[in-house]
Amino acid sequence: xxxxxxxxTTETIAEPRPIIQLLEQSDDAGGCCGGGSCGI
Amino acid sequence: xxxPWCYIGKRKFEAGVAAYGDDVEVEYHSFExxxxxxxDFSGSPIDYxxxxxxxxxxxxxxxxxxxxxxxxxxGLHYDYDSVHQTNTIxxxxxxxxxxxxxxxxxxxxxxxxxxxxxxxxxGRIDDLADLAVTVGLDRADVVRSLTENEYLAAVxxxxxxxxEYGIQGVPFFVIAGKYGISGAQDPDTFAQALRQVRAEQxxxxxxxxxxx
Numbered sequence: 576x577x578x579x580x581x582x583x584t585t586e587t588i589a590e591p592r593p594i595i596q597l598l599e600q601s602d603d604a605g606g607c608c609g610g611g612s613c614g615i
Numbered sequence: 616x617x618x619p620w621c622y623i624g625k626r627k628f629e630a631g632v633a634a635y636g637d638d639v640e641v642e643y644h645s646f647e648x649x650x651x652x653x654x655d656f657s658g659s660p661i662d663y664x665x666x667x668x669x670x671x672x673x674x675x676x677x678x679x680x681x682x683x684x685x686x687x688x689x690g691l692h693y694d695y696d697s698v699h700q701t702n703t704i705x706x707x708x709x710x711x712x713x714x715x716x717x718x719x720x721x722x723x724x725x726x727x728x729x730x731x732x733x734x735x736x737x738g739r740i741d742d743l744a745d746l747a748v749t750v751g752l753d754r755a756d757v758v759r760s761l762t763e764n765e766y767l768a769a770v771x772x773x774x775x776x777x778x779e780y781g782i783q784g785v786p787f788f789v790i791a792g793k794y795g796i797s798g799a800q801d802p803d804t805f806a807q808a809l810r811q812v813r814a815e816q817x818x819x820x821x822x823x824x825x826x827x
Contacts, residue, residue: 600808604798605685607618608784609648610668 616703616737618648619682619693622727624786624799626689631805639809642714643723645707645773646785654702654738663700686731697734704770706737709747711766712757721750791816 632639649667656663664675679695686693706726713722725746729735736742740761747757760766780789788796788805790812796804 600796600800600804601798604800604804605620605623605682606784606786606798607620607648 616706616726617700617730618785619686619731620799621786622691622731623682623686623689624788625723625727626691627799627802628786628788628805630689630802631800631809634802634806635809637809637813641720643710643719644776645710645770646777646782646787647704647707647770647774648785650702650704652700652702654705656700656702658700660695660698660700691731693731694734698730699734699736699738701736701738703737704767705740705743705761707770707773708761708764708766709743709757711769712760713747713750713752715766716752718750718752722747722752725750 652663652667658666660679661672661675664670664678665672670678683693683695710719710722710726713719726737729746730737735746737746740758743761744754744757748754777787780787780795782795782797784797786797786799788808790796790808794808794812796808
């Protein structure tokens with residue numbers, strides 16, 4: 576006896592809209608994140 | 616508004632656009648770093664960072680000295696002795712008001728200069744209205760708009776959009792709605808990114824044209 580499984584109630588989870596990072600950018604550029612360590 | 620890297624990043628981006636050499640349409644969006652800051656915070660940024668963020672004063676001083684030096688390198692004369700730490704939600708609302716009235720770019724520059732260079736207060740409605748007048752906006756209508764929270768929902772929508780994009784810090788530059796550049800990058804990075812996006816858009820347009 577075989578059993579076929581299916582998942583008819585698959586939920587669609589909204590993914591955050593992706594931002595495609597450009598390749599050539601420095602990780603050392605200054606920025607502020609709200610944590611204070613970067614000088615808000 | 617209060618991130619020192621945003622003003623520096625603005626200058627570097629502008630230099631990048633100049634090197635790119637073509638027209639670029641710019642629009643500013645809101646991102647709140649410290650929404651719990653009181654409008655009338657009485658201390659200095661040093662007090663704020665040491666007392667509220669727990670950073671030792673010597674480290675804060677070192678940070679500010681470093682960022683002030685980098686600001687100088689792009690022609691910005693930060694004066695942290697006169698900076699008024701405050702809540703910037705009304706300033707963000709004003710930026711949206713200015714956008715609706717065709718003055719956003721001027722307003723953004725004016726707000727940053729007021730905060731980092733001129734010791735202006737960018738949290739109080741009256742001070743913001745005074746600043747708005749300098750870029751050609753109607754003072755009474757600005758007061759009305761800010762008092763009525765006319766653009767508060769627009770600010771919150773920007774913050775929600777930033778969350779959706781996965782943005783966790785500023786400055787953050789979104790090009791053509793799908794490419795991101797994080798931080799105050801060098802002008803060449805911006806110029807190269809703009810060239811890359813333009814090339815991809817040209818290719819896409821060509822494909823669309825040939826398939827039509």
